[in-house]
Amino acid sequence: MRERPPKPPPARSATARSAILEALLATREANAAATARELGAAASISEKDVAAHLEHLARSLPHEALKLAVTPASCLACEYTFQDRGRYTTPGACPKCRSERVAPPSFRVTDGPRAAKRERPRDEE
Numbered sequence: 001m002r003e004r005p006p007k008p009p010p011a012r013s014a015t016a017r018s019a020i021l022e023a024l025l026a027t028r029e030a031n032a033a034a035t036a037r038e039l040g041a042a043a044s045i046s047e048k049d050v051a052a053h054l055e056h057l058a059r060s061l062p063h064e065a066l067k068l069a070v071t072p073a074s075c076l077a078c079e080y081t082f083q084d085r086g087r088y089t090t091p092g093a094c095p096k097c098r099s100e101r102v103a104p105p106s107f108r109v110t111d112g113p114r115a116a117k118r119e120r121p122r123d124e125e
């Protein structure tokens with residue numbers, strides 16, 4: 001239980017975000033990962049709008065002892081990995097070989113760092 005009182009968020013974006021989270025949790029069950037396009041389809045929003053929700057989820061999931069794991073985009077032509085990209089959108093072209101055949105990043109939910117400690121309440125404050 002949180003002490004924070006529930007505040008009503010904008011209904012539309014909250015719905016899209018929970019749909020994305022549901023889709024992510026479903027892919028977790030399937031031991032798979034989802035792309036922004038798949039998540040956008042699940043939430044009935046554009047692929048572009050998914051990125052903002054993912055950024056928010058990346059910050060909020062640790063509170064649920066979960067973590068947003070990102071498999072970075074990669075170039076299909078030369079296998080370059082967009083490791084340091086730090087964004088949730090698909091790059092337009094490969095900086096190394098200029099190919100536009102870029103596999104999008106994929107996302108899944110994993111147990112966060114707090115998951116292991118969850119069972120153990122602290123004795124001292």
Ligand SMILES: [Zn+2]
Nearest residue numbers: 075078094097
């Ligand atoms: Zn390349």
